[in-house]
Amino acid sequence: MAENISTDEVVILGDESINSNVMCQTQSVQPKVAKERKKRSRAWDNFGTFADEEGNKKAKCKHCGQDYFADSVKNGTKAMLTHMLTCKKMPKVVDKSQTQIGFQSVQGGNTCDVVVVSWKFEQEQCRRALCRMVIVDELPFKFVEKEGFRNFMKVAQHHFKIPSRTTVTRD
Template sequence: MSQEEAPNVISSEQSSNPTDSNQTVGTGGTTRKRKSMRSRSDVWDHFTKFVNEVGEHKASCMYCEREFCCDPKRNETSSLKNHVTACKKFPGNMNTTQTQLNYQPTKGQEGNGSGTLSIWKFDQEAIRNALARMIITDELPFKSVEKEGFRHLMSVACPRFHIPSRSTVARDCYQFFLEERSKLKNHKGEALGKAIEKCLLDWGIDRVFTVTVDNASSNDVVVGYLRRRLINWVDRVRTAVRYVRSSLSRLKLFKKCVENERIQSKSLLCLDVSTRWNSTYLMLKAAEKIEKAFDMFDVEDPFFSSELDSVDVDGIRKPDHEDWEKVRKMATLLHNFYELTIRVS
């Protein structure tokens, strides 16, 4: 065998006994390490790659045929993964409507194991509505949904949820506005009255003299409702006083409660005339000085609470702490008018 043939023999022997798969035999018997290939993402099991007529790299979902950009140099696979977890036609997501048990700990009692059980199921539209409500309530910018932190949170908390774009969130918020505006147009007078009452309570406004409205017919119902509610703040005390004064035995028991509470007041319970504000002032002034006696009377007389509940029409019941606070404010307000009336007359 000639020397010229020797390299070929050596090469042949090396090829018949290959070394590691990542090594390649070079010229003259030298070896070099082959460059390792990046592992292929599992997401491509659900998409088909193609190049469209304008030369763009695209990926089409195998289930709903939705197209995504997939340029290997500019696009990542995050959007594809998010679509797979949210695609309604993906076989793995067909049971997304199945209900699950959800445990919610009681507020302020997280450490003692107390809470409530409820059922939960994944609902893309419901989460989108909740997201729009959060944007409106917390006055967040629409672009918050495109921030990296929010997307990471949703990928951990609810990977199935397909996060909408800022434009979609803006449309959802506008749709909320249209729905609420429609509800306002269809509100009845009593519903409007309840809304105004809630505002008065939230803002701490309990001195309402006048309510100015236009000539809409529903406003008559609104004003009537507010009048009843405002009067009820006093009616609860009036009903309690009427109950105590309805019999001598009850009045005697009540006086005993005043003595046991060591209330130093010579004021006696008096019932007002509802059409005379000055008599209402005298009733409230006398009653609020012996407020604690009503609490003891409720314990001593087993029929006190039940009797007041039986005449409950618009929330009339035995007065509580909040009612007495309103009575004190009302009595302070009426005191100035009462003194002025005395001076004039």
């Protein structure tokens, strides 16, 4: 990119009695280039920037492709942060190591009686329970690889990684 350099010529006329020479002084003035500020908002983790055909700065969602104006002086990041809450294709981050709460019905009580219990997902416990189910119910091993069972497990427990014959783990 070519820099614009403006040159101002200043002529200083000296007093004839002091100095009979005319001094010419040339001074170069370079415009200040504004540094781009660091993007601090967490919105920029999920948005990429570009300029549209009219030269406006815009941001595009990396997940669904929605466009937003993104000039830091004029627009800010509020619209992008709001979009992150409602974007259907944005992956939800869930800490699997954190204990969650669940509801369990009380035995012997009404159908509406529930108790709040703590719950933590354990991959190994789920794998053992699946193995026990296949053995006790005398199901074929291929049962867990079928589409119906996989769909059921996505709904019942989407964290569970279904073992297959190609990924055998030894105890």
